[in-house]
Amino acid sequence: MTQHGSALNFRDFVDGLLTAGDAIDIRRPVDPLLEAAAVTRRVYETRSPAPLFANLLGAAPGFRLLGAPAGLSGVPGQTYGRLAAHFGLAPGTTPRHLLEKLIAAMHAEPVAPRVVDSGPCKEHVLRGDAVDLERFPVPLLHEQDGGRYVGTYGFHVVRTPDGRWTSWSVSRSMLHGPRTLVGPAMPQQHLGMIHQMWRERGEATPWAMVLGAPPAALAAAGMPLPAEVSEDGYVGALAGSPVEVVRTETNDLYVPANSEIVLEGWISPDETAPEGPMGEYHGYTAADPKPQPVFHVEAITHRTDPILPMCVAGRPTEENHTIWGTMISAAALDQLRADGLPVDLAWCSYEAATCWLVVSVDIRRLAATGLDERGLADAVAASLFTSHAGWLVPKVLLVADDIDITDTDQVVWALATRYHPGTGEYPYPDAPGIPLVPYLTPEEVRSGRGGKAVISCLLPENFEGRTRGIPTDFHHSYPPAIRQRVLDNWADYGFPAPVRGGGAPA
Ligand SMILES: Cc1cc2nc3c(=O)[nH]c(=O)nc-3n(C[C@H](O)[C@H](O)[C@H](O)COP(=O)(O)O)c2cc1C
Ligand SMILES: [Mn+2]
Numbered sequence: 098m099t100q101h102g103s104a105l106n107f108r109d110f111v112d113g114l115l116t117a118g119d120a121i122d123i124r125r126p127v128d129p130l131l132e133a134a135a136v137t138r139r140v141y142e143t144r145s146p147a148p149l150f151a152n153l154l155g156a157a158p159g160f161r162l163l164g165a166p167a168g169l170s171g172v173p174g175q176t177y178g179r180l181a182a183h184f185g186l187a188p189g190t191t192p193r194h195l196l197e198k199l200i201a202a203m204h205a206e207p208v209a210p211r212v213v214d215s216g217p218c219k220e221h222v223l224r225g226d227a228v229d230l231e232r233f234p235v236p237l238l239h240e241q242d243g244g245r246y247v248g249t250y251g252f253h254v255v256r257t258p259d260g261r262w263t264s265w266s267v268s269r270s271m272l273h274g275p276r277t278l279v280g281p282a283m284p285q286q287h288l289g290m291i292h293q294m295w296r297e298r299g300e301a302t303p304w305a306m307v308l309g310a311p312p313a314a315l316a317a318a319g320m321p322l323p324a325e326v327s328e329d330g331y332v333g334a335l336a337g338s339p340v341e342v343v344r345t346e347t348n349d350l351y352v353p354a355n356s357e358i359v360l361e362g363w364i365s366p367d368e369t370a371p372e373g374p375m376g377e378y379h380g381y382t383a384a385d386p387k388p389q390p391v392f393h394v395e396a397i398t399h400r401t402d403p404i405l406p407m408c409v410a411g412r413p414t415e416e417n418h419t420i421w422g423t424m425i426s427a428a429a430l431d432q433l434r435a436d437g438l439p440v441d442l443a444w445c446s447y448e449a450a451t452c453w454l455v456v457s458v459d460i461r462r463l464a465a466t467g468l469d470e471r472g473l474a475d476a477v478a479a480s481l482f483t484s485h486a487g488w489l490v491p492k493v494l495l496v497a498d499d500i501d502i503t504d505t506d507q508v509v510w511a512l513a514t515r516y517h518p519g520t521g522e523y524p525y526p527d528a529p530g531i532p533l534v535p536y537l538t539p540e541e542v543r544s545g546r547g548g549k550a551v552i553s554c555l556l557p558e559n560f561e562g563r564t565r566g567i568p569t570d571f572h573h574s575y576p577p578a579i580r581q582r583v584l585d586n587w588a589d590y591g592f593p594a595p596v597r598g599g600g601a602p603a
Pocket of ligand 1: 249250264265266267268269281283285286287288318319320321322408416417420421489
């Protein structure tokens with residue numbers, strides 16, 4: 098027996114999408130070189146159901162590929178349905194509800210994983226000469242990419258040499274040879290930190306990569322939880338039950354027992370190889386490959402007819418925005434609250450490609466602080482730009498809490514009508530940040546600092562706890578009886594259910 102449900106079992110997650118009509122089982126032959134990715138790109142851009150490719154040219158029979166595992170859904174009222182399924186939540190779940198759940202689990206006691214003897218990921222165990230990554234349908238994602246990517250929607254498993262901290266983290270990995278991968282392990286990310294600890298001992302880093310992981314575990318591995326926090330215990334708290342894990346074949350690590358595919362081996366302490374470029378989360382492709390660590394695969398275990406999930410990174414909206422962006426939003430909101438700031442919600446607008454975080458300010462509490470705009474911007478920057486989550490996001494937009502920040506139309510309206518040029522922008526040239534942000538100067542990339550700002554869309558009266566006038570929209574311009582009549586008669590007028598909007602004002 099293995100644990101079930103869409104949060105803790107990837108196969109159940111896929112079956113659930115198929116049953117709900119939010120995934121399509123594609124039986125005709127598809128080329129994993131560019132064709133599968135092109136389909137997936139069009140799926141993201143049209144909010145079509147997730148493609149499950151069951152017949153892939155060149156791959157072992159039965160080996161499958163799932164595109165757009167957390168793409169936005171086109172089903173009316175279920176935009177975030179695939180994301181919500183990662184946490185076992187209903188398809189109509191709102192971002193605000195999801196963020197509060199993610200934050201509550203950050204404050205709950207961690208629930209350590211439960212070790213089991215075996216599980217579906219051990220249905221096939223490949224050692225020695227049988228270890229060949231070419232058996233899998235390793236996709237070429239974009240014409241401009243420097244190679245094919247095995248790991249775009251999987252997580253690395255590493256543990257500190259003293260065993261105190263296990264890290265699960267998402268970071269891309271490119272096929273380098275039949276038994277080797279290459280990919281980034283940035284020193285600011287926990288994979289890089291733990292790899293460095295082993296390097297300092299002159300040892301290889303014991304490593305595993307989990308593909309087709311329990312969806313809640315994948316999401317947690319894409320979340321900037323603080324250093325020294327083991328993501329496995331967070332997933333247990335989030336899912337309400339421990340993750341079942343099994344020991345690897347070769348290196349004493351533990352991986353979720355029902356994962357689709359597990360690669361295990363070690364990260365070389367010194368060997369590097371050129372990696373990339375790859376079309377990235379911000380929507381651009383870097384010009385050149387870069388030297389990155391090499392990962393050696395000693396064993397592969399997998400389920401029967403394994404499903405390899407893939408993210409075809411690029412212009413919004415893909416999983417870097419829906420998963421990474423959402424998990425950053427939760428961590429950032431928790432940080433701002435912990436620092437006592439008068440915030441309502443924080444949200445990385447998916448359309449902004451994880452390059453901005455919008456924060457809605459509780460203006461009644463703001464008025465009570467007595468802060469002016471500069472004081473608030475400085476306090477927000479001090480809170481976020483020193484945190485693990487805030488390192489990832491270069492721009493922070495502040496808006497009053499009459500804006501629903503999960504509705505980008507409203508954020509654009511606030512930016513256009515409230516941000517004051519010349520006075521509303523507060524740059525922080527010394528703040529450390531992720532060097533991948535597209536507009537950074539070469540000097541900012543080198544130093545790892547700058548290009549960060551707090552942008553205020555607050556109006557002077559917001560600091561006195563008031564908003565400007567009454568907005569002209571459905572919710573403010575009509576008496577309740579008229580609004581109710583319109584809602585009640587919507588279908589009778591002849592309209593289908595609205596695809597978007599129609600929610601309550603913030
Ligand atoms: C689909 C997806 C792809 C990602 N790719 C990378 C990547 O290639 N490199 C990276 O450093 N972070 C990547 N991330 C973000 C990290 O997973 C995230 O910052 C996480 O917090 C890292 O784990 P850590 O906080 O334990 O270091 C990706 C996230 C997602 C959801
Ligand atoms: Mn971590």
